[in-house]
Amino acid sequence: AQSVTQLDSHVSVSEGTPVLLRCNYSSSYSPSLFWYVQHPNKGLQLLLKYTSAATLVKGINGFEAEFKKSETSFHLTKPSAHMSDAAEYFCVVTLNTGGFKTIFGAGTRLFVKA
Amino acid sequence: NAGVTQTPKFRILKIGQSMTLQCTQDMNHNYMYWYRQDPGMGLKLIYYSVGAGITDKGEVPNGYNVSRSTTEDFPLRLELAAPSQTSVYFCASRLNQEQPQHFGDGTRLSIL
Numbered sequence: 001a002q003s004v005t006q007l008d009s010h011v012s013v014s015e016g017t018p019v020l021l022r023c024n025y026s027s028s029y030s031p032s033l034f035w036y037v038q039h040p041n042k043g044l045q046l047l048l049k050y051t052s053a054a055t056l057v058k059g060i061n062g063f064e065a066e067f068k069k070s071e072t073s074f075h076l077t078k079p080s081a082h083m084s085d086a087a088e089y090f091c092v093v094t095l096n097t098g099g100f101k102t103i104f105g106a107g108t109r110l111f112v113k114a
Numbered sequence: 115n116a117g118v119t120q121t122p123k124f125r126i127l128k129i130g131q132s133m134t135l136q137c138t139q140d141m142n143h144n145y146m147y148w149y150r151q152d153p154g155m156g157l158k159l160i161y162y163s164v165g166a167g168i169t170d171k172g173e174v175p176n177g178y179n180v181s182r183s184t185t186e187d188f189p190l191r192l193e194l195a196a197p198s199q200t201s202v203y204f205c206a207s208r209l210n211q212e213q214p215q216h217f218g219d220g221t222r223l224s225i226l
Contacts, residue, residue: 043204044157104157
C-alpha cells in the first residue's frame with residue numbers, strides 16, 4: 001500500500017538554527033514529490049518539487065530537499081530558521097499507478113523560538 | 115493571474131441549511147479538487163474533476179455534490195448541512211497530474 005509519513009508532528013527550533021522536517025513514502029512506483037507550507041488561515045503554498053530530475057531540489061525561502069530513493073525519503077531542510085518560517089508543512093506524493101494518485105502527509109508544525 | 119479564488123472566506127450555517135462554496139481558477143487547468151481540513155489534520159479529498167463535464171468522488175464525498183460545467187469553475191454544494199461538516203474547505207487546481215496543485219485560501223465553514 002502507498003503511504004506518506006511525516007515522522008514528526010511538531011518540530012521546535014531556535015531562530016538561526018537549522019531546520020529538518022522528515023518525510024518518508026512507501027511505494028514501488030516512481031514518485032513526484034512536493035513540499036507545501038501553510039501559514040495560519042491561508043491555503044497551501046508550494047515550496048519545492050521533485051519530478052525525476054536532480055535529486056537535490058532548491059525551493060523558495062531558502063528551503064531545499066533531497067530525494068533519496070534507497071531510503072524512500074524526501075526530507076526538507078533549511079540552514080537557518082527565521083521567525084516567519086513558523087507554519088505547517090505538508091509532504092505530498094503523486095504516484096503513477098496506472099492512474100495518478102496523490103497522497104498528503106499529516107503535516108508537521110514548525111515552531112521557531114526567538 | 116489571480117490563481118485559485120474561493121468564496122466566501124467565512125460562513126456560519128444552521129443545521130439543515132444548504133449552501134454552495136464557489137471556486138474559480140484562471141490558469142486554464144484541467145484538474146480541480148475539493149478538500150476539507152479538520153483541526154490538526156491533513157487534507158482529505160472530497161471530489162475532483164479531470165475536465166469540464168467530468169467529476170468523481172474522492173475519499174469523503176458523502177453529504178456533498180459538485181459540478182464542472184466550465185473549465186474555470188468547480189462549485190461544491192452542501193445540501194443538508196450537518197455539524198460534522200464544520201471544517202475548512204480548500205479548492206485546488208493543476209495543469210496535469212504530475213504538476214503541483216495550486217490552492218485557494220480556503221472557506222471556513224461552521225455549522226451550528
